[in-house]
Amino acid sequence: MDTDSFENIVIHGTKDTAVTFLDKNRENVKEYKISIFREISVFNDLKATYQAYQILKKERPDVIHSHSAKGGIIGRVLGPLLGIKVIYTPHAFSYLSAQSKLKRGVFLGIEKMLEKRTSLLLATSNSERKRAIEEVGFDPQNIIVFNNCIEPISKIEPLSIPKTWPDNYVCTVGRPSYQKNIEHMIRVMNEVNKEAKIHLVVMGVGPVSDQLESVKSLIQELDMDEDVTLLSWTQRTDVFNIIDQSKLYISTARYEGLPYAVIESLALSKPCVVTNCDGNRDLIIDGFNGFVVNEGVIQFKEKILELLRDEKLLERMSKNSQQVFAKNFSIKSNIKQLETIYKSYN
Known part of the structure; x- marks a missing residue:
């Protein structure tokens, strides 16, 4: 992103990555680590929410962009409390992971409940947009599709691990x-x-x-x-x-x-x-x-x-x-x- 117009702050889990986030000028991006993990844990989830609240209260960002299930819940709970608009990207809605009807219903219910607390759904694909409208109940006018993207891969580095499989x-x-x-x-x-x-x-x-x-x-x-x-x-x-x-x-x-x-x-x-x-x-x-x-x-x-x-x-x-x-x-x-x-x- 244009570093003259935007400052990025990353809040993520303590075990997500040890690699430092860099901006386009190869300068360090400000980051905070909180107790957010994939597994559901009442203690850790409440702790992560409190930690995120303290960070957001201190930093006062113009926009919160929440990603995935846990980040999506925390961002949409805290954003309205602090008067900050929240953009949410599901990266596949959490209820799709549920293998039981009961669990799927609970996760879908959470998504429906938090829909009104979302300033904008930034869907990663047209399929995600369609699901957001038809199953979660988002207003089509409140959704924009922004494809996940990467930098072009210009160079292939040698393997850093032993190759133990055949060429074919x-x-x-x-x-x-x-x-x-x-x-x-x-x-x-x-x-x-x-x-x-x-x-x-x-x-x-x-x-x-x-x-x-x-x-x-x-x-x-x-x-x-x-x-x-x-x-x-x-x-x-x-x-x-x-x-x-x-x-x-x-x-x-x-x-x-x-x-x-x-x-x-x-x-x-x-x-x-x-x-x-x-x-x-x-x-x-x-x-x-x-x-x-x-x-x-x-x-x-x-x-x-x-x-x-x-x-x-x-x-x-x-x-x-x-x-x-x-x-x-x-x-x-x-x-x-x-x-x-x-x-x-x-």
Whole structure:
């Protein structure tokens, strides 16, 4: 962002990142760490809310931009109390993660309750906008779509970790969880390997991977130990290197906001085969820069095999991916839109 017109202050969790935030001039951005964690905890959540209140009272920002479930709740509770306008970006509404009707109803109820305390919903995709209107009840006039964006990837750094997988592979980024549905991916790749031997590299198997044991059990059950590599959290440059050297990118997610890993794959000219869910369908144009498929194993398998077997199709979709990225998802092109939005809610 333009440092002459904007000052950014970041409030985030104590365990989110150890990397310092920098502005466009490579100067440190002011940041505060509070007790905000992914897991629900009455003590920590109340503590985080109080900590955020003290920070906001001290800093008196012109606008609060709240991200994701916990940040969205805290920002929209505190903003009106302090007379500060609140912009909210869900990055996939929290109720989509609920596996029970009761939990989904509770989370959806919280979103509906806080809708009136939101100055603007800044949706990451058209799918997220549609869901906000039809399910949460937002006024369409109170929503703007601002795509998640990244900088163009101009250089691929060497791997900082040992390469333990073969050269012929496909990849994905996503912790083993209900959202990412990695078990489905394992089943798909098991079918693919019956017709064309290719490895799967799964990146992002970090500490918050509640279905990791389920994924490992399925890999053993299908005798795929030699066909799958599960990589723990690593540097972002390593992720770029692994995507860049892969044949294609795949996603079996049940829902998304607008997934950065798919955007990064487009920036690296990779065709993607993805499930037909929010976020994925906003990035992949079926038949142009990849395939959007329903959750069935067979259709998913067939689309992966189609790309692996047709070099010309793979090359054409690779070029199209880079074209889609440059047109829609480069932060260098889109940052002015975000600046304009912030100014309008000053």
